[in-house]
Amino acid sequence: MRIVTWLLTYAAGVAVAAWLLGGIRFDGPVRGTAELQEKALPLLGVALILGLVSMIVKPVVKLLSLPFIIVTIGLFLLVINALMLMLTGWIAGRVDLGFHVDGFWTALLGSIVITLVTWGVDSVIGDDDR
Structure with a gap:
């Protein structure tokens, strides 16, 4: 059950980022039920990829860039999140x-949006594993 929650949480974050930022988008229709029908599976696929990237690649990158994270008092984590979204x-x-993610600055804003949305959804849903 936690995997489904995790996937839907990432999907919500990606959906909000794509809705708010013009540089993050999915191909296909932009309005109506056709948009929902054509973009639901790609959205879940992107959420799965982002989750896997965050679970596998991100810890390695964070470990290798630990000196930069310390020197920038954690602000380099924003750069890492943006790079993970670009990799996704x-x-x-x-x-x-x-x-599609159009450039670094869009990825930076998108990663902030995704982080805030996933944090908000997690705080509302709560963690069943506690």
């Missing part, structure tokens, strides 16, 4: 999910 966009492009 690149992987999603390779598997033809139609997900």
Whole structure:
């Protein structure tokens, strides 16, 4: 059950980021039920990729960049989050999910939005494993 919650939480974050920022987008229709029908599976796919990237790649990058994180008092973590979102966009492009992230600054803003949304959803839902 936790995996489904985790996937839907990331999907909500990506959906809000794509809705708020023009540089983060999915291919396909932009309005109506056709948008929901065509973008639901790619959204879940992108959420899965982002979750896997955050679980596998991000800890290694954080460990290797620990001196930068310490020197910048943690602000370098924003850069790492942006790079993970850009990596997710690149992987999603390779598997033809139609997900695009246009540049570093868009990825930086998108990663902040995704972090805030996932934090908010997690705080509302709560953690069953406690």
